[in-house]
Amino acid sequence: MKKSNFFLASSFLIFSIYSFSEIVYQFEDIAQEKRFYSLISEIRCPKCTSGSIASSDAPVSRDLKNKVYDLIIDGSSDDEIKKYVSDRFGNFSDYRPALEGANYILWFGPFIFLSLILIIFFFKRRVE
Numbered sequence: 619m620k621k622s623n624f625f626l627a628s629s630f631l632i633f634s635i636y637s638f639s640e641i642v643y644q645f646e647d648i649a650q651e652k653r654f655y656s657l658i659s660e661i662r663c664p665k666c667t668s669g670s671i672a673s674s675d676a677p678v679s680r681d682l683k684n685k686v687y688d689l690i691i692d693g694s695s696d697d698e699i700k701k702y703v704s705d706r707f708g709n710f711s712d713y714r715p716a717l718e719g720a721n722y723i724l725w726f727g728p729f730i731f732l733s734l735i736l737i738i739f740f741f742k743r744r745v746e
């Protein structure tokens with residue numbers, strides 16, 4: 619009976635250690651903490667289909683969160699951090715892509731498509 623109690627207590631201890639193993643980030647001030655949580659919610663997880671690194675527990679997301687934390691502590695700006703992430707993982711990694719280059723299609727494509735549909739609709743309507 620004592621062995622089963624010991625086994626139960628030791629397994630409870632082991633599983634409780636894993637449940638509280640979340641990384642705790644220490645910041646110098648509240649502004650850094652707000653920047654960190656804002657940035658990790660704006661950066662896509664490289665492995666997940668559509669989640670941010672804030673909502674992902676994939677190893678690459680944990681590493682990227684740690685890197686973002688290190689960059690914030692080192693004094694990097696938000697733009698420098700986003701540039702680092704986009705250089706490493708591509709433009710897909712940012713939920714708000716920059717208004718430049720091939721991203722013009724992302725920003726203006728829906729408006730162009732809607733305009734074409736409306737022009738076709740009104741042109742067909744006048745023909746009939």
